[in-house]
Amino acid sequence: MNDEAFTSTQHAPGLRARLVVLVLAVLIPAVMTAGLLMWTVYRQQRQSVERQMTETARALSLVVDREIGQKEVLLEALASSPYLLTNDWAAFDAQARQATRRGDTWVVVFDADGLQRVNTRLPLGAPLPKGAGRAPGLTWSQTDNGRMQVSNVFHGSVAKEYIVSFNVPVERPNARPLILAAGATASSFGQVWMDQHFPQSWTGTIADARNVVVSRSRNDDGMVGRSASPVMAEHIRRQLSGVAETTTLDGVPSVTAWSRSPDYGWAFIVAAPRSEIAGQARQSLFWGVALGAAFLGLGAILAIYAARSFAKPVERLAAAALAWTEKRPPAPFPTGTREIDALAAALSEAGTKVADQRAELLNLNASLEVRVAERTRELAEATENLAQAQKMEAIGRLTGGVAHDFNNLLMAVLGNLDLLSRRLTEPRHLRYVDQARAAGERGAKLTGQLLAFSRRQRLEVKAMDIGEAVGAAAALLRSTVGAAHRLEVEVAPDLWPAFGDATQVELMVVNLALNARDAMGAGGVVAIAASNVTIADRAPRGEAPSVGDYVMIAVSDTGEGMTPEVVARVFEPFFTTKPVGKGSGLGLPQVLGLAKQLGGGVEIDTAPGQGSTVRVYLPRAEALGGLESAGEIAPDAAILKGVRVLLVDDDVRVRSVTAQMLQDLGCRVSLAESGEQALERMREDSDLRAALVDFAMPGLSGGETAVGLRWERPDFPVVIMTGYADLEELAETWSGPVMHKPFSMLDLARQMARVISE
Ligand SMILES: Nc1ncnc2c1ncn2[C@@H]1O[C@H](COP(=O)(O)OP(=O)(O)OP(=O)(O)O)[C@@H](O)[C@H]1O
Ligand SMILES: [Mg+2]
Structure with a gap:
């Protein structure tokens, strides 16, 4: 493997990292969406709670409005009493007590000087307090058109508790005006909370125009008469109704809804502890976050686990594949993942192939040296054999040539000895000739052996x-x-x-x-x-x-x-x-x-x-026989008597000795030195009966000369003489009778007699 490529992949993120990223990529948006949903739910919950509180605050104001309306109705009814016109306080007292006999409201009448004339709070006939004065917060004047005014809460001198006063001016045509007031204890407003079934944890507060607590749904001990917090007071001053986050008088952080009566400035406040509203949502938010984190963690763990289950076999596979370059791979192991199994199988197959090829290569390498050595040896041997063959061929040609020349010489020597022996009569002389002939014949045998070696011997x-x-x-x-x-x-x-x-x-x-x-x-x-x-x-x-x-x-x-x-x-x-x-x-x-x-x-x-x-x-031959040489025929020297024979040979010694031999056999000889001369003689001399022609001659060869002669006269008997040097060429051009030099007179007589008699 390429080192550089390998190191560069080491920095690439692994399967685990990729899977974790994948899981996070799926989970994080999911968790975020869930968080968003939870947030939305929280918002909606809070909005719905706020709406509920706002409505509760408004409902509270309506209930109190009705209460106050009842006081107004009572006061208006009493205001038309005739006893007031006549200052009949006792009669009015009775009437007023009658009218307020149920409920916790009492009636007080102030004259123009602010003195109480009637007070149903006190027992009948009891002396009226002198300096009680008018209730605080009343801004009533001539211009107010006689409408009822609601006081702020104050500590009543007679009642000895916090009370609220409702005042109506009574105009009298002939007398100074009066103030007719209805009093009610602050605690009487507590009834309101009974009618409002709001949750235990909520706190309802009724505050007067100065934002002083008139009544409180819970924990009202000591609260009545206290001012609302400046923050709350500021909210109420700014808006008739609204929702805000504040802290209640008992120090509880809350979400607060309020509604202020535009008529008499009282405020109705509903507060829910923030912990409660936020609590729910926060709880779900907490669980959401916790679950999200848990899912993320779990997802990451699962991803790591899954990645392990991929990465482990892949790493094993990689290690195995590396090892496979060294040795033959084992059968692929199951990894539990189809694709990885397929990869393993493919790798294993590739590994097997690589191993096979490697083995083959190793074999090849190993055998290569042997084969190279073998081939080198073969080549050397072949070269040597070739050299040997060429040497033998050269020797063969040389010996063949020498033998050919020798045969011509021996022809002359032996031929002349033959002729000489016929003419000598002295036995001593004949012995000399015989010894010379024996030596010549030994020479002929030697040339025969040489010719045998150069594969030019005459074979039957x-x-x-x-x-x-x-x-x-x-x-x-x-x-x-x-x-x-x-x-x-x-x-x-x-x-x-x-x-x-x-x-x-x-x-x-x-x-x-x-x-x-x-x-x-x-x-x-x-x-x-x-x-x-x-x-x-x-x-x-x-x-x-x-x-x-x-x-x-x-x-x-x-x-x-x-x-x-x-x-x-x-x-x-x-x-x-x-x-x-x-x-x-x-x-x-x-x-x-x-x-x-x-x-x-x-x-x-x-x-x-x-x-x-x-x-x-x-x-091996297919069957015995065939190619038999012609059988011996008895020499019939008589046939040759007077026969005119054309002798053709370029070698003067062979020519003269052969001519003499033919003459001794009774032939008449016509001589020619070459093939061309022989053809001339043939044309001139119609007496010629046969020809004896040497094969190796300059110009026309013996074979060509024979063809020329037979062209002149078809079936003309021709015998070719040869010294063996060119046996192959002879075989190619001539299929007729052949005389091999050196030949004896006896040989010559037989051959010539045979061709002439045929
Ligand atoms: N059977 C053999 N055992 C041992 N050496 C041999 C044998 N045959 C041949 N040789 C060797 O080969 C050489 C050549 O043999 P070759 O027959 O060609 O010639 P020669 O025997 O020496 O002479 P000749 O021409 O008389 O046969 C011999 O001189 C001899 O050294
Ligand atoms: Mg030998």
Whole structure:
């Protein structure tokens, strides 16, 4: 993994943080909405309470209005009493007592001087107080049109308690006016609270125009006569009715509603403890906040837990995936989350693939070195084999060329010796000639071996029984090898027929067996075996056979074996480890040349001190026979008598010796140095019966010359002579009879007699 990318992701928020944020993102607005709702509910509750209080305050004012109205009605009724016109105080007293007999109201009459004339509060006939004076707060005057006035609360001198006075002026046509007053105790207003069923905790207060308490629904001990708080007084002064937060006289923080009577200035106040109103809402608000916090906490915990349940398997997965780059992944473990399971499965699969590929790569790497080493070795071997092959080919061409020239020379030498021996009669001279011929023939054999190596020897190839050739060779070897060593021959019973030249194959087996013998001290074993073999793989060495079916001849010994250096050179002509005069170094090259010319190959299996096995492979043939050489015909020198033969050869020595041979056979010879000259002679001389033409010539080759001659005269008998240098080219251009140099006069007589007689 990229280090930089990895470190940069370490600072990124984790799954837990993200989930907590998610939960908070959902919960916080929810909690806020709930809080808002609660706040709204609180507001509505408070508003409804305030409305209720306002209404209560107004209702209170109406009740008190009615009370006061009753006083007014009473006073107005009494004001029309005739006794007042006549100052009949006793009669009025009686009337007034009659009118107020129920209830707690009493009647007082003041004259213009302010003296009491009647007072029903006192017992009948009791002396009236002198200086009681008028009730406080009365602003009554002439201009007030006789309407009733309500006094403020005051401590009555007669009643000895707080009272309120209601006054009406009474105009008299013939006398000075009077004041008719109705008195009522402040406590009489307490009845009002009985009618108002407001909650226990609320406090109702009736205050006079000076904001002095007249009556109070609860805790009115000592309150009556006290002034309302300045704050409250200020509220009442400013507005006829309203709601405000104040503190009651007994020091309770409250929400207060008030209503003031515009007629007589009294105020009706309803106070509810703030703790009660706010309490409810605050409580719900508290619970809301508490629950919200709890939900938030719970949500966060759940989120963390959920994140753990995601993060744990993901972390495990990440750790596992990292480990998987090192080793093969185990089967994916269940994480409890479908997507993560799928991820794990996918990762595991990828891991498996990576592991497989890694293993493959490792294998490849491991085998690569081996393969490189193998290939390097193969390459070196191939290069060496190629070099070896090129060397052998060069040697082959060289030896082929040398052999060709040698054959021409030997042709001249042996041909002339042949001619000489026919003309000599002295036995001593004939012995010299015979020795010279023997040496020449040894030379011819040597060139034959060289030609065999360069795969240019004349072979009479046919499908043959290899077992037969091996048997024949073994018979030859019994005396040479079998004396000092044990000779074992084993021929597989169902041996395939194979292509070969019987003489050459026999020679080859003898060659190999002699090599085996030479490698062993006394008492060794030479084993010759022939068997069927199928080669499936081409061996790298050039000598080895290619793929196919073969009959194999294996010659093994228990001798000294060969070092690799010797093995590398044994197929080179003239390579020998034997002392001078013992080995020519042409045995194995000849074996290889033969095998290759037949389309097979050779293998050597040896090591120093381990003995050697040389295996020769000859290609399998379908059936025995075929390709048989033409049988010998008896020489009939008579046929050649007087026959005119055209001899064509660029080599003057070969030309003269061959011409002499033909003349000795009775032929008349016409000579030509080249193919062109030969065609000229052909046109001039209609006597010509046959032609003997050398193959390798400058200008027209022997083959071309033969074609030219037959173009002049179809079926004209032509024999081609060759020194072997160009056997392949010859085979391509010429299918007629061939004479291989050096040839004897006998050979020449047979060949010429055959072509002429045909
Ligand atoms: N069976 C064998 N065991 C050990 N060395 C062998 C064997 N066959 C061949 N050699 C080695 O290979 C060399 C070449 O053998 P090759 O047959 O070509 O030539 P040569 O035997 O030396 O001479 P010649 O031409 O007489 O056969 C030998 O000199 C010998 O060192
Ligand atoms: Mg040999």
